[in-house]
Amino acid sequence: MKDSVTTDSQLDLDKVIVCPQCDAVFQLVRPQHGERAKCQRCHKVLIAPRRNAGLHIIAVALSVLFLIIGAAIFPFLTIDAAGNKNAVSILDAALAFSGGPMIILSLATAALIILFPLFRVLLTLYVLVPVVLDRPPARHAIRAFRLSEAMRPWSMAEIFAIGCAVALVKVADLAHVGFGPAFWMFGILVVLVIAQDSFMCKWSVWNSLEHPKRS
Amino acid sequence: MVCMELSGTPKKIVSARDLGIVACSRCSKAWPLGTQTCARCGHALVSRDPMSLQRVWAYWVMGLICYVPANLFPMLQTRTLFQVDESTIIGGAVELAHHGNLGIAAIIIFASVVIPLGKFWAVAFLALSVKNRSMVSKNMRQFLYEVVEYIGRWSMIDIFVVAILSSLVQLKALAAINPGTAAMFFALSVIFTMLSAQAFDSRLIWDVQAKDKSAGDGGAEINE
Numbered sequence: 001m002k003d004s005v006t007t008d009s010q011l012d013l014d015k016v017i018v019c020p021q022c023d024a025v026f027q028l029v030r031p032q033h034g035e036r037a038k039c040q041r042c043h044k045v046l047i048a049p050r051r052n053a054g055l056h057i058i059a060v061a062l063s064v065l066f067l068i069i070g071a072a073i074f075p076f077l078t079i080d081a082a083g084n085k086n087a088v089s090i091l092d093a094a095l096a097f098s099g100g101p102m103i104i105l106s107l108a109t110a111a112l113i114i115l116f117p118l119f120r121v122l123l124t125l126y127v128l129v130p131v132v133l134d135r136p137p138a139r140h141a142i143r144a145f146r147l148s149e150a151m152r153p154w155s156m157a158e159i160f161a162i163g164c165a166v167a168l169v170k171v172a173d174l175a176h177v178g179f180g181p182a183f184w185m186f187g188i189l190v191v192l193v194i195a196q197d198s199f200m201c202k203w204s205v206w207n208s209l210e211h212p213k214r215s
Numbered sequence: 216m217v218c219m220e221l222s223g224t225p226k227k228i229v230s231a232r233d234l235g236i237v238a239c240s241r242c243s244k245a246w247p248l249g250t251q252t253c254a255r256c257g258h259a260l261v262s263r264d265p266m267s268l269q270r271v272w273a274y275w276v277m278g279l280i281c282y283v284p285a286n287l288f289p290m291l292q293t294r295t296l297f298q299v300d301e302s303t304i305i306g307g308a309v310e311l312a313h314h315g316n317l318g319i320a321a322i323i324i325f326a327s328v329v330i331p332l333g334k335f336w337a338v339a340f341l342a343l344s345v346k347n348r349s350m351v352s353k354n355m356r357q358f359l360y361e362v363v364e365y366i367g368r369w370s371m372i373d374i375f376v377v378a379i380l381s382s383l384v385q386l387k388a389l390a391a392i393n394p395g396t397a398a399m400f401f402a403l404s405v406i407f408t409m410l411s412a413q414a415f416d417s418r419l420i421w422d423v424q425a426k427d428k429s430a431g432d433g434g435a436e437i438n439e
Contacts (some may be wrong), residue, residue, distance in 0.1 A: 003316070018231045018238035022357065023262075024416040025231045025245075041228045041421065042357045045307045046243075049234065056398050084386035093375075096382035107401050108406075109378050112371065142256050145275055146241060153364075156371055169319050171384060201432030206242045210255055211365075 017203075019044055047203045054132035060196045061121045067189040068118050068157075076182040077164070081175030082112065090160075090182060116155035117193065123148035127161075131208050142209055149202065154157075158190040234297070239261065240416075264306060267416040271342050274411035281404035286328075286336045289395035291377060296388065301395060304328070304373070330366060334408050337363045345419040352438065356420050363412050370405045374398055379425045 017028045019039040030047065031037045035049040050056070075087040094110035097103065127145045129140045138144070159187055163185070217252050231238050236245045239253035246253065287299035302310060304327050312320035324432050337359055344356060351359075377398050384392040 016245050018236060018243060018245050020238060020240055020243040021417050022421040023230045023232060023238065024228045025234055025236060074242060079383050081386055084389050086385055087265060088382045093379045094381045096378040097398065102394060105402055108402065109374065112219065144255055153368055158370055158374045159369055159372050163372045164379055166322065166372065166377045167379040174390065206255065208426060
């Protein structure tokens with residue numbers, strides 16, 4: 001597997017990119033805005049810069065922040081059957097498992113649908129705002145970004161939203177179900193969270209955290 | 216679309232390990248082999264995680280152990296005026312199907328039986344295929360891994376449905392829905408299988424291929 005290239009170029013490690021998924025090595029070619037650099041072997045997208053991605057992410061993150069707070073406070077679903085009414089907020093739903101060991105499940109659910117998404121948004125803002133303003137990165141920005149990336153699979157707001165749809169169908173013939181304002185907020189939130197993840201090019205963020213002046 | 220190439224070797228793709236490079240698995244910065252921690256993000260550097268498969272199997276077994284009670288215990292306890300109903304995951308779906316809600320029953324069976332079982336199979340298959348030669352191409356296995364990683368989180372939907380139902384349907388004497396013991400085990404099972412999939416080092420899939428190639432026909436092309 002040895003090639004002449006591998007021995008004599010002695011590899012300037014800053015000019016090389018390694019696919020995190022299959023460990024293939026490529027010479028770094030920075031794609032233009034809107035283009036995507038893919039790994040030739042496993043086709044993972046390595047770099048996908050977008051024009052003004054930072055600004056877009058910050059704008060989306062701010063709206064996500066307000067939506068999460070709003071969605072957690074306002075009533076979310078209301079139910080009405082034969083004069084008995086009940087309105088719940090997302091916090092109520094998250095804390096539905098109460099009593100005994102089920103309280104752990106309550107806390108986990110609350111974390112998955114509210115705390116992790118909220119925390120991720122705050123960390124994203126903390127990391128990206130200085131970068132976009134061409135300031136030096138915030139203190140511990142690298143650790144913050146690491147943490148936010150580690151939380152990515154555990155922030156499950158969009159799954160909760162689909163769960164609502166399933167739950168609604170199940171109750172629909174039992175009682176009349178109405179949507180509170182929080183339900184619509186949560187719907188928009190899901191779209192925004194997905195958009196935010198697709199704007200974010202991890203490689204570019206790491207790169208600008210490492211070389212703040214040239215960003 | 217831009218394709219990355221290592222200059223001079225457009226066809227042959229070289230693994231970082233063979234070049235004496237170790238890449239940070241978190242921020243993907245390249246370092247010389249033997250570097251202990253990534254100076255950019257502080258993550259520990261390992262070219263291949265020797266403990267990866269052990270952790271995969273440990274979480275896998277935990278997930279499977281939790282999945283059994285998740286199906287045996289009741290997931291929901293529905294109390295209406297005259298009766299108390301306790302239904303397991305499958306029981307609930309069968310009941311829905313009896314009432315004519317075939318679509319929803321299918322979704323529930325798919326999300327809480329087919330997907331979890333498929334995940335157990337897929338992770339086991341991937342972990343085994345790294346040790347033994349596999350007939351399935353690396354691209355297929357990589358694809359399978361991505362699907363497992365993506366779909367794993369969606370099994371939580373069942374837990375959320377239970378949470379929504381049991382907080383919403385609290386209509387005093389008329390009807391009430393409460394979560395059952397199975398919810399706990401099901402959530403644990405999902406979490407353990409997610410951890411199991413995350414512990415798998417996907418670079419191992421491509422190593423076997425590199426070894427096969429040097430032992431076998433020398434210069435098989437991987438490009439599509």
